[in-house]
Amino acid sequence: MHQAGQGGDNLDSFRRVSADAGPTNGIAARVARLRRPRLMLAALVCGLYGPLVIGPFYLDDYRAVRLMGDYQRGDRPALRLYEFLADPQDAAEQRRAGTLPWWVADDMRFRYLRPVSDVVLYGQFKVFGRNPIGYRAFSLLLYVLCVWSVLGLCRAWLDDEVMARTAALVFAVASFNAVPATFIAAQCDLLALLFTVATMAAVTRFVRGGGAGCLLMALIAYAAALGAKEGAVAACVVPLGLLWIERDRRRLGTLTWPAENHVPRVLVGTAAMLAMALAYMGYYAASGYGSNGVLMLNPFSHPLDYLLRMPGRLLMLLSSWLIPVNPAITFMFNDRPLLPVLYTTVGTAAMVFVAWLLLRLDGRCGRIRAFAWWAVPFLPLLACTPPDNRVLMLPAVGLSVLGAALTLGRAPLRNATDADFGPIAGTSCAGAKPASVASEWPRRIAVLIFVLMPMGAGSFSAWSLKWIERQRAETFRSALASAEGGQTRATHVFFLNSAWVFDLLWCQDTCAALFGDDAPRVHYLTETAGVRPETLGPRTLRLHATDQPFLTTFLGRLAQTREAPPQGSTFDAGEFVATIRKRDARGVTVVDFEFAKPLNSPEYRFFLLDHTGPPMPWGAAPSDSSHGD
Secondary structure (H helix, E strand, C coil): CCCCCCHHHHHHHHHHHHHHHCCCCHHHHHHHCCCCHHHHHHHHHHHHHHHHHCCCCCCHHHHHHHHHHHHHHCCCCCCCCCEEECCHHHHHHHHHHCCCCCCCCCCCCEECCCHHHHHHHHHHHHHHCCCHHHHHHHHHHHHHHHHHHHHHHHHHHHCCHHHHHHHHHHHHHCHHHHHHHHCHHHHHHHHHHHHHHHHHHHHHHHHCCCCHHHHHHHHHHHHHHHHHCHHHHHHHHHHHHHHHHHHHHHHHCCCCCCHHHHHHHHHHHHHHHHHHHHHHHHHHHHCCCEECECCCCCCCCCHHHHHHHHHHHHHHHHHHHHCCCCHHHHHCCCCCCCHHHHHHHHHHHHHHHHHHHHHHHHCCCHHHHHHHHHHCCHHHHHCCCCCCHHHHHCCHHHHHHHHHHHHHCCCCCCCCCCCCCCCCCCECCCCCCECCCCCHHHHHHHHHHHHHHHHHHHHHHHHHHHHHHHHHHHHHHHHHHHHCCCCCCCCEEEECCCCCCCCCCCHHHHHHHHHCCCCCEEEECCCCCCEEEEECCCCEEEEEECCCCECCCHHHHHCCECCCCCCCCEEECCCEEEEEEEECCCCEEEEEEEECCCCCCCCEEEEECCCCCCCEEECCCCCCCCCCC
16 A cells, blocks of 8 residues: 555655665664664564464464364354353353353353354364464464554555555564454454554545445455444444645645535545444344343443443553553452552553653644544443454554554655655644754653564563463473373362463363363363362362452453342352352352262363472372362
């Protein structure tokens, strides 16, 4: 995607000008003199995430591979990889099968409509099977294409080659893109972004004089974006940013067709996309997609709750733009409730400062406003989920241009070949007055925030997934090795507690993938670390919460609806039935477990977990007696 009408000429003359009069500040000078920016960006992405191509599946990946295998064998009528919980019958069946923890409520719903992502993943399954290397290489390729598409769109919207390249660089290293770039199940984010940018490119061509075919291409790409991930629905109003873009181009005299045509064309393109978005949302709601979990916000069924909790979530999510640490981590420490507040406070203060710097650069620049607008429509929808910075991939296009402006210390120039391309600030976008000259220290801080820190944080986030999976595998390996001991092989392994927040995510799928389908079944009885076990009878085990109540951690609450399970509630998990025996104002403190076999059955093994060592066996050694310890 090059600039409409004059992209090639501008780029060639820009290279000639920049060789003699290019910017002298560090990052801008290097970016300006690159002869092959796409190659540089691809090399950067591969340098950051290429080493992670060789590695295991992660978390949700195991479940997706299992479901695709079931579909290939004909055991599953449709892919629907992102329909985690469709209805009460589905929840009950998955509990009894052990693929979901026992505390998942019958009325819990967690399902998304992503047929394009389903098909793309299944196509990879047909080629790569159960080898994760092929999937990861494909994810890396998708991410490179995303970065290139952002570069092309920024060229078309900014008419400033250096800023377009810098924005693509900021986007490529953004820490919140690390997980989608390396997490196979998150390819939906990459596909949604790729099709969304393609939509905007086609709309731009239509606005700039293209025929009805350009609008049709835009709608096809938008439908693909919606089919990849529902978050793309907010893109329907992003084309309104072209009102600012084309206004600037009219003032600068770079329009290649009558200026008065752009407003109705922008409105026509936006209206067509809005109509498609409304039809999609109607079908989505009528078909029961979405989630009713307590951690999810729903502006339609619980509008007041949404309005009260949305501002805090948005501030926390946007804070991760400037703090390259995933805010979801702050929810993993239940004994430190002030961490989310501290994170949001620091991030909000930083955002106020960044907004002030942006206004100093050139508050009148329509191109800056257009990319600021890009991010806005996505945010109300993103607030519906718990803050997790990986969902920022769609608004990241706009945020990256803002970061690029701060990094360069200027607003966009008149165009890529401007003769008065100055060493620091150049000219204002309207050409009427010099843009504000930023001092050196804000630019150095911006380079640190938008380039250097995200590179380290993004790489750390991606490697953390690999470390988490390695820890999970080691826990399961140690427990299953113990289950092999004795005269009788254990068929069920029970962990009384959970040391790490991700331990119990798709644990049965993980064990089956790592150790074969005949591996013992793995069950987590709680999601908290502190428990006190008590044997009540030959088949009955009682667990007392010692540090914090059960079902109050992030994963415990994620599987609950707004109607908390009352005292006396029972959950059938196949091999055992869990009953909530005591619940107070803090939450569930006592749970009883009635097992199908005696606790000291040779087919059972029980373990306690901590953060520092292998699983510790709990209970009497298997014997023929009928009573456990």
